[in-house]
Amino acid sequence: MLLDFAAPFKRLGASLWRQPLCPPQAPQPTCPLIHPDLPLPAWVANDPLVQKYRALIGDLPWSEFPERPTDRPWPGPSPDPRAPFVAAFLVKLHEGKRFMSELRQFLGEHPALLYYLGFARVPDVSSPYGFDVAATLPKRRHLSTVLRELPNPSLQWLLSASVELLKATLPPEQQALFGDTIAGDTQALLAWVRENNPKQYIQEGRLDKNRQPKADPDCKLGVKKARNTAPADADGAADPPAPTTDAKPARDIQLGVDIFWGYASGIVVSRLPDGTEVVLAERTRPFNHSDASYFFPLMQQVEQRLGRKPRFGAWDCAFDAHYVYEYFHQAGGFAAVPFNPGRKGGKRQFDPDGRPLCAAGLPMPQLLTYLDRTSGLLPHRREKCGCPLLTPQPNGQPCPIDDAHFAKGGCTTTLAADVGARIRHTLDREGQAYKYLYAQRTMVERVNSQAEALGMLHPKLRRGRAIANQNSLTYVLINLRALQRIRAAQEGRPSTRTTSLAA
Known part of the structure; x- marks a missing residue:
């Protein structure tokens, strides 16, 4: 039997081959982004475009940017x-x-901007700038490769840095309430594939989820409805599956509006005392994931950047789930989410002890509890409650409303066994506190409008990682623009407005 020594010899050669065969190159000039305090050449410092971007991106801590090892x-x-x-x-x-x-x-x-960004410059004594502009510029394919291969956590770090800069603009007494009221939502993004073009003829069919578009191997088929449905664990409601064939006639489907291949971007935003909206968290996923699946990853980012849980949150009815209400209840506030009855009924009523009431208005005792591992985002406890006239023993009394289920063992109901399930049904959605908080959802719509103006809805990219990285940078830019507006206003008259729900 012959042993394979190829792999050990390769590892040994790599460990011994530490020095390059060619002599080391002379060190490049210092990157102005990483060392902002070093003086720039006059022709660079006086360039209007360089001054514009020094004010926009210069305050980010580029010297601490997580580079590759x-x-x-x-x-x-x-x-x-x-x-x-x-x-x-x-x-x-x-x-x-x-x-x-x-x-x-x-x-x-704009060679001055190229100098300021800090790309490795190729010296050229014959150039008036001191370096070869064409040779210094990365190739188009190189730029695309870097965007696609960048680790998204490094861009999330940049988003955290922009949040810290925004927080630092507030007085100390207002920083404690920064991010206390948030709003979240998702936004659909169309993939750059021919299947999304209604004028493109595709003989095999464009709406088969098992036939992946060749132009983008990461996008997924999804449905965008005018009204969202409740999450799968909201008392039995569930989103319908994505269609696998052309079930509807073409005249009834708005391709690119109702159903398409693409991605979705989820965000959490907050509002500063002067009314400026800022992005606290973001996540991009293929379009076949439910809206509710964004909740916990987004809130984890928010907690990392704020150092605590926000107390008040406004979401649309796609997030009408017990864990959303429980999250904000544990934080000391509440969530403003429209009630979505789903396909199995409307609101439930409870007695003062938290027991659900049957159709006759009688409190239903608990029959059993179990750990649900199939519905919802996380395993959670659920309880089954039965008819109070038949449980634990029949008491001989007839049903007051003569319900048809009484002869078959009585009514039963199943719901999540936590406080969030009770809050979901008993929340006063006609009160002033709820209406005021839910009105704060407009701030996430305004951020989505800014992202749309930056081209987010129709990305000219063909890989999921590249689209996710560009979306992260889009929200970083939105925060940096907000920071510029705040500083410009502070040079004039500071604002004293507040939008906190805290007493």
Whole structure:
């Protein structure tokens, strides 16, 4: 039997081959983004475009940006810093450039901005700028590759940094209430595939979820309805599955509006005392995931950035689930979510002890509890309650309303065994506190409008990771623009408005 020594020899060679075969290159000039205190050349510092972006992105802590590790156990050149690429992608969004080729052309036309972003410059004594602009510019494919391969946690770190900058603009007494009232929602994004084009003829069919579009292997088929349905664990309601065939005639389907291939972006936003909306959390997933599946990942980001749970939240009826109400109840507040009865009935009534009432108005005793592992986002306790006239023993009294179920063992009901299930049915949705909080959902709509203006609804990208990274940078840019508006207002007259629900 012959042993394979190839793998051990490769590891040994990689550990011994520490030095490059070519002599080391001279160190490149310092990146202005990472070292903002170092002086810039006059022709760079006086450039209006450089001054514009120094004010927009210069305050981000680029020196702490999580770069790729350089102490690798294999030979090769050190990886290029990713901070200049991320800054260039923010420029791309801010300038309204849809494609990487447009970004590369824009940077080539503004060498001062290219210098400021900190790309590794190729020296050229014959150039008036001191470096070769064309050779310094990354190739279009390189820019696309970096956007696609960037780890999203590094961009989430940048979003956290923008939230910290916004929080620092508030007085100390207002920072304690920052993010106390939030609003969340999801927004559908169309994939850049021919299946979303109603004028494109596709013989095999465009609405088969098992036939993945070739242009984008990560997008998924989903349905966008005018009215959301309740989550799967909201007392039996469930979203209908995505269609697998062309079940409806073409004249009844609005392709790209009601049903399409794509993604969805979920966000959580808050409002500063002066009325400025800011993004606290975001997440992008394929379009076949339910809206409710965004709740816990988004709230985890919010808690990390605030250091605590927000007390008040406004959501649409797709988030009408017991765990949403329980989350904000445990935080000391409440959630404003419209009631969605689903397909199995309307609101329940409870007695003062929290027991559900049957159709005759009698409190129903608990029959059993069990751990539900199939419905909902997380395993949770559910309880089954039965007829009070027949449980635990029949008392001989007839049903006051002569219900048809009485002869078959009486009525039964099943619901989540937590306080959130009770709050969902007993919440006063006609009260002033609920109406005021639910009106705060307009702030998430305004952020969605800003994202739409930046081209988020129709991304010109063909991979899920690239789309998720561009969405994260879009929300970072929205926060940076808000920071500019706040600072501009503070130079004039500061605002004293407040929107907190705290007493």
